[in-house]
Every structure is written in structure tokens, then in C-alpha cells.
Amino acid sequence: MTHSTKYQRYQRQIILEQFGTNAQEKLFQAKVLVVGAGGLGCPALQYLSAAGVGTIGIIDFDVVELSNLQRQTLYCTEDIGKPKAQTAADKLKAFNPDIVFYVHHIKLDSKNALDLIRNYDVLIDGTDNFATRYLVNDASAILNKPLVYGAVLCFEGQVGVFNLADKITSTKTNYRDLFPVPPDPASAPSCNEAGVLGVLPGIIGTLQATEAIKIITGIGKPLCNTIVSYNALTNLFYEFMIYPAKETDSSIPKNESAFRKFNYNWFCGSHEALNEITPAEFDDLRTREKIDIIDVRETNELPLADEFSFIKIPLGKFGAAMKVISTKHKIVVFCQTGKRSLTAVKMLNERFPGCAAVSLKGGIEAWKKYQLSVSTTPFNEQS
Amino acid sequence: MEINLLSFGQVADIIGKDPMKLADVKNTSELNRYLAKNWPMLRSIKYSIAVNKKIIHEDTLLQHEDTVAILPPFSGG
Known part of the structure; x- marks a missing residue:
């Protein structure tokens, strides 16, 4: 590829004064892992691919269902029954052949998570259950990788960045500093049970892609130690600043071998445990x-x-x-x-x-x- | 003395979506007791509390005009 065609696709962002070829080169070099190719993962993947993130990993063990299509916009009716991770990679490769995709059609667990996550620079949490959220959080804390968190339910969403040190104070926080203990599964409904407005994960997933791009390129101020809550009905954004909790040190697995032994299904009281x-x-x-x-x-x-x-x-x-x-x-x-x-x-x-x-x-x-x-x-x- | 109470997610479904004002709540543990007494359904829900947008981990004194936000976790994706 010639120099000019390499940059041509990204020309509209390269001409931004704060961005330039420098930021674009950082995106080309970056490796991002998207955990979950569902409501949050689809829009995040689309914009990260479009922006030219050089290497993108996609983890999902699920297949496309009809009830996914209202919000998981990478898939179409004929994809029903197909594995999400591969289907998403095929579509995205057609959108942008510059990108290298790694397809992980597996269920992330404490045995395989570290070796997978280790290969990437930034993680996007697009999971749909607490057990995997705590697992991804702990793995990224142990491996010291920035994690762009997102979650949705009904008409509300949350987005934030964990394990990224504040430039001035060097303070780093993670999901356990926000929610030290997982909720009882019976009291915390999922989107399957409570529903979700289709466009909402589109907004939150797009915000996650934005945060990942900011972290990689160094432009702007990422949502470090902060989560933002968005309400689609009232159009209100509200910020929560997170501080390290004493409890986190004693509850999070201390090292890789403790992490491998940690049973996240048990910890979160999952139905499938x-x-x-x-x-x-x-x-x-x-x-x-x-x-x-x-x-x-x-x-x-x-x-x-x-x-x-x-x-x-x-x-x-x-x-x-x-x-x-x-x-x-x-x-x-x-x-x-x-x-x-x-x-x-x-x-x-x-x-x-x-x-x-x-x-x-x-x-x-x-x-x-x-x-x-x-x-x-x-x-x-x-x- | 009066505080503003904002709630999110499931908590808002239980106590009402509009911001409310509460009088004479001295600290966040008193607030927790008040919430549990008036909305028993909240007892089974885990939530975090932010005082003036800062997530707190310990009982915190509340001042006049403080805004307290109650945020439950949710996991949809």
C-alpha cells in the first residue's frame, strides 16, 4: 500500500489538529480486545475498525439469535445461528481490510483469560453478566491493562475507564472500587429479563470506542477513575468519581495463580454455578x-x-x-x-x-x- | 438541613425517578436506614453511594445541600 492510500481512508481524522498522522500511527500499532460481540461490542467494533485500530480481538462464545438484532447491528437476519465472533470479524474485514482480526469463539474463564488478555493493549468490556465482568476486571487489574467498561439496562447506561492511572495523582481504580460485592443474581435483572432500548448499547458502545481511541492516541482526557451514567429518557449524564477502596486489596486475586483458582461463577452466585x-x-x-x-x-x-x-x-x-x-x-x-x-x-x-x-x-x-x-x-x- | 437525593437504575424504579429532597439526614448510614425502612425492597439490592459525585466507601457526614446519588450495578451488554 502506498503512503497516500494508507492514510486516505483516515484523512478526516488525520486533518484534526490534535490527531494527525502521529495518532493514526498509534491506532495502527494498537491491539484492542473486545470481550463480548453483543449490544456494546458491535458498535465499539465498528468504530474501532473504521478508525484503523491495527489489531482487534473478538471474544464471544454465543451464536446470533433473532432477539439480538434489535440492537446488535453487525448481524442480519441470515446470520441467525452463526457464531457471533466469526460473523462480526467477517463483516468488519469487509468494512476495513487493513485490520487484523483475531476470533476467539470461546467462553472466557479464569483459566484462559490471562493468556488471551496479555496479548492486547486495551480491553473493551461488552459482557452481559457479573461473573464475566468481575473476571475481566480482575484480569485487567492483574495484567495492568486499561479496561473500558460499559453496561446497559432498560433506558440507562454506564461507561468508564478502569486500571488507567490518573496523570497527576497516579491513582488507579477498578470495578471493585465501585461495586466491591456482586449483587445477588435474583435481585439484579439482565437485559433478557428487564429489556433494553436498542439504541442505548449503541450509544454506550460508541462511547467505549471513543474512550479506547483517546487512551491509545493520548488525545483528550479519558474517563479515568470515573464512570458516567446516561439516561436515554431524560438525556441526563451524571458523573461518579471513584476512589480506591480498602476492601479491593483484600478481595481481588493477588496474582495470576490466585486468579486462576478464583471461581467467578461462585463469587457472583450465577445460576449456572x-x-x-x-x-x-x-x-x-x-x-x-x-x-x-x-x-x-x-x-x-x-x-x-x-x-x-x-x-x-x-x-x-x-x-x-x-x-x-x-x-x-x-x-x-x-x-x-x-x-x-x-x-x-x-x-x-x-x-x-x-x-x-x-x-x-x-x-x-x-x-x-x-x-x-x-x-x-x-x-x-x-x- | 436538607440534602438532594438522586437515584439510578433499579433504585429509581423503587423509590421514584424524580430527584427528592430529604431533611435531617446526618450521615450516609442514617440515609441507608431511612431508605431500608421506607422502601423494604431496597434491602435486597446492592448499591453504591456518591456524595457530591464522589463514591464513598465509609459512613460519611452529610452537609446542607449535598447531593447524594445512589447507583446500583447492572450488567447488561
Whole structure:
């Protein structure tokens, strides 16, 4: 490509005094990862591609549905049933062949997130659930990548930038400084349940693309340590300034290996979370918060568990004893191999619908084995 | 002494969309108690509080004419 055609496409922004070829070159060099190619992701992707961001990653494990088309403007009727990430990349490549797209048709989790995110400079959060939001937030905090946050519901949206140091004070904040604890899923409706005005994610996603362009090129003042709330019905914007919370330091995974062990579905109480936790997750949870532990084995069963405190209620007496059980804290139930404890968790869920009770997967036997494996592993974990 | 109360998202659905004025609320914990008492549905909702646009993490004294905004998280995308 000749010099002139390379710049011709972007000529209208290059002629801006603050922008110029310098900012354009920064965009060419930049790598942006868009997490979620839905209502927020579509407009963000369109404008980032149009602006000439050199490398764009798209993560989405979903396929296009008819009810997406009211707001997810990259897709058309004939795309229904097709994977979003690939479909979006194909459309965008046609819009702007200069861009290199990486398609990640996967569900982001704590095992794959760091290695994926590491390759990019800026992240766009276009996710639609709390578990993935906390996951993306924590990963970008650990890897020190600026995260452009966006969220919508009904007629309101929020946009902001996390993990970007203030130029004067060097202060950096993240989503946990705004919302330290995720809401109970039953009390926080999603767009599927509560609805969303189609144009709203268009506005918020476009604002996210704007913030990413500002961060990459250094023009203007990004929404650092700030989120802006927008109401489409009243046309009001309202700013919230965020300050570091003490709680964040103790609740966010401290390093890469702690992050990999963190169970975000469990943390956010997602509907899809299983009724079981692994020994590693159990250990992590015990250090993180106050939980109640119940042993449902008979009195003389071995091995003994003397490493943590628990109450003992043999399964045969569990039904009668349930009236004295408090559901104030999360409850972890264990037995020998994890079968009786699952039954007890089922009973707890029936008696206290929505209570946070889980069974220790593989029972105390698996936990003891895990302790052995942890204590004999050489200290060479990659982090 | 009087403060202005703004609410967002689900909180606005519960307590009303229009800004309101509250008298004699000394600090943000008193405000939380007042809200929970008058709108019990708020007890199951997590929200953050901003006093004059600054998100607070601890109980904060309120002054005359302060604007307190109540922001619940939402996750749609």
C-alpha cells in the first residue's frame, strides 16, 4: 500500500489538529480486545475498525439469535445461528481490510483469560453478566491493562475507564472500587429479563470506542477513575468519581495463580454455578470470607478433619437439624466422597431456596489428597 | 438541613425517578436506614453511594445541600 492510500481512508481524522498522522500511527500499532460481540461490542467494533485500530480481538462464545438484532447491528437476519465472533470479524474485514482480526469463539474463564488478555493493549468490556465482568476486571487489574467498561439496562447506561492511572495523582481504580460485592443474581435483572432500548448499547458502545481511541492516541482526557451514567429518557449524564477502596486489596486475586483458582461463577452466585466446589476453591473461599462448614458423615468416620472448624450433623439427622442451620454465611457441606454432601445441599436448597450452599467435590478424601499435592509441589508456579 | 437525593437504575424504579429532597439526614448510614425502612425492597439490592459525585466507601457526614446519588450495578451488554 502506498503512503497516500494508507492514510486516505483516515484523512478526516488525520486533518484534526490534535490527531494527525502521529495518532493514526498509534491506532495502527494498537491491539484492542473486545470481550463480548453483543449490544456494546458491535458498535465499539465498528468504530474501532473504521478508525484503523491495527489489531482487534473478538471474544464471544454465543451464536446470533433473532432477539439480538434489535440492537446488535453487525448481524442480519441470515446470520441467525452463526457464531457471533466469526460473523462480526467477517463483516468488519469487509468494512476495513487493513485490520487484523483475531476470533476467539470461546467462553472466557479464569483459566484462559490471562493468556488471551496479555496479548492486547486495551480491553473493551461488552459482557452481559457479573461473573464475566468481575473476571475481566480482575484480569485487567492483574495484567495492568486499561479496561473500558460499559453496561446497559432498560433506558440507562454506564461507561468508564478502569486500571488507567490518573496523570497527576497516579491513582488507579477498578470495578471493585465501585461495586466491591456482586449483587445477588435474583435481585439484579439482565437485559433478557428487564429489556433494553436498542439504541442505548449503541450509544454506550460508541462511547467505549471513543474512550479506547483517546487512551491509545493520548488525545483528550479519558474517563479515568470515573464512570458516567446516561439516561436515554431524560438525556441526563451524571458523573461518579471513584476512589480506591480498602476492601479491593483484600478481595481481588493477588496474582495470576490466585486468579486462576478464583471461581467467578461462585463469587457472583450465577445460576449456572454448580452445587459443588473443588478442594482448591474451598481453600480459597475459606481464606476469603466467613463460611459455615458442615460434616454430614457419621461420628466415627475417618479421616478426621482437624485443619478447619466445622459442625457435625450426620446425614440421617440432617432433615431434623436444618431448623437450627443459619444461612447467613455461605455453607460448604462435606462427607467422605462428596455424595452425601450433595444430598444435604439439595435439602438445604429446598428448605432455603436460593441459599448459598455447596458440596465439597470428592469429599474430604479429595481435599486431603489435594493438600498433599499442594505441599509437595515445588514452588515454581508461573505467575 | 436538607440534602438532594438522586437515584439510578433499579433504585429509581423503587423509590421514584424524580430527584427528592430529604431533611435531617446526618450521615450516609442514617440515609441507608431511612431508605431500608421506607422502601423494604431496597434491602435486597446492592448499591453504591456518591456524595457530591464522589463514591464513598465509609459512613460519611452529610452537609446542607449535598447531593447524594445512589447507583446500583447492572450488567447488561
